[in-house]
Amino acid sequence: MLSKKTQYGLKALGYLASRYGQGPVLISEIAKKKKIPIKFLESILLQLKNKGVLDSKKGKGGGYFLANSPKKTTLAAAIRIVDGPIAMIPCVSLNFYQKCKDCDEATCGLNKAMAYTRDATLKILEKKTLYDLIDTEG
Amino acid sequence: MLSKKTQYGLKALGYLASRYGQGPVLISEIAKKKKIPIKFLESILLQLKNKGVLDSKKGKGGGYFLANSPKKTTLAAAIRIVDGPIAMIPCVSLNFYQKCKDCDEATCGLNKAMAYTRDATLKILEKKTLYDLIDTEG
DNA sequence: TAGTAGTCTATTTAATTAGTAGAGTATTAT
DNA sequence: ATAATACTCTACTAATTAAATAGACTACTA
Numbered sequence: 001m002l003s004k005k006t007q008y009g010l011k012a013l014g015y016l017a018s019r020y021g022q023g024p025v026l027i028s029e030i031a032k033k034k035k036i037p038i039k040f041l042e043s044i045l046l047q048l049k050n051k052g053v054l055d056s057k058k059g060k061g062g063g064y065f066l067a068n069s070p071k072k073t074t075l076a077a078a079i080r081i082v083d084g085p086i087a088m089i090p091c092v093s094l095n096f097y098q099k100c101k102d103c104d105e106a107t108c109g110l111n112k113a114m115a116y117t118r119d120a121t122l123k124i125l126e127k128k129t130l131y132d133l134i135d136t137e138g
Numbered sequence: 139m140l141s142k143k144t145q146y147g148l149k150a151l152g153y154l155a156s157r158y159g160q161g162p163v164l165i166s167e168i169a170k171k172k173k174i175p176i177k178f179l180e181s182i183l184l185q186l187k188n189k190g191v192l193d194s195k196k197g198k199g200g201g202y203f204l205a206n207s208p209k210k211t212t213l214a215a216a217i218r219i220v221d222g223p224i225a226m227i228p229c230v231s232l233n234f235y236q237k238c239k240d241c242d243e244a245t246c247g248l249n250k251a252m253a254y255t256r257d258a259t260l261k262i263l264e265k266k267t268l269y270d271l272i273d274t275e276g
Numbered sequence: 277t278a279g280t281a282g283t284c285t286a287t288t289t290a291a292t293t294a295g296t297a298g299a300g301t302a303t304t305a306t
Numbered sequence: 307a308t309a310a311t312a313c314t315c316t317a318c319t320a321a322t323t324a325a326a327t328a329g330a331c332t333a334c335t336a
Contacts, residue, residue: 164312
C-alpha cells in the first residue's frame, strides 16, 4: 500500500492537473476540496516542488501549479518522490536498489518473481500520467 | 514495499517449497539458512499455519512443512496473509476494501489508474506460486 | 507598506513494525 | 514413564515511520 502521504500527494496532483493553465491554486483550496490536513499537505507540495514537479508563486494571488503539462509527469515519478521505491523488495528496485545479504540474485526465486512483478507495475505507472488522475466530472 | 516480515515469510516459504515432500523442517534451520531472527520467524510461520498454508509437527523430528504442493499456493495468497492488501490504495483493494471518504469512485481518476495497476500486479501474483520461489541452485 | 500566501524548522503524537523473552504444551525415542 | 525436543502462545520492548501541529520567516503584489 502507498502511504497516506503519497495518497494525499496523488489526490492533490490530480486536482492541480484539472486546474492546469488556470494559474496558481491555493493550498487551502486543495486541502479543502480533497480533505487533506493543510499543514501536512504543505510539506508534500513543497517536496514535489523541490523535485520539479510543481512550481509555486508567493504573495497575493499565489499558490501552487504544475511545473509542466499534466502529461509530462508520470505516476511512477510522483510516487517515487513521495513514497520511495515502487518495487516490492529492495533487491529489485531500480531507483532505490539495495543488495540482499542472504541471497544470490542470480539464483534467487523470489528475486525473479518480484522483478517480473515490478516490470508489469512499471509498465503502467511509467505510462500513466497526472493527466489520468483528472476526475471525469466535478 | 513489502514489510520486512513479509519478505521473511516469502523467503521461508521458498525454502520450505524446496524441501517439499522431505518431511518437517526445523524453524532453526530455516532461520539460519535465510538469516531471519528466529523468534520473529516463529510468529510468521504460525500465522501461515493458521491460514492453512503451512502445517507443523511437534516434538522430536518435528518442524514446519507446506500443507499443500508448492504450486497450490499463490504469491498473492501468501502476501495477503502476512502483509495484507496488495492494491496501492484501499478503495481498489479486492480483499481489504475501504471506501474513500472524499471521492466518488465512479469519477475518480486515481481510482481508475490504481485499479488498472492492481489488475496487472494480480495477474502475475495470482499465477506465480511458491514453486516459483525455489532457488535455481543451492 | 500592509496584507496575503508560500517556506522552513522543529516538535509532538500515534501507529506500525521489528525483535525479544520466557513459560507452556505436545510428541517421540528410549 | 520420562527426558529431550520442538512448536505454541502471551506479553513486552525498542525502533522506525507516519501523521499532524505550531510558529516564525520570507517573498510578492496591490
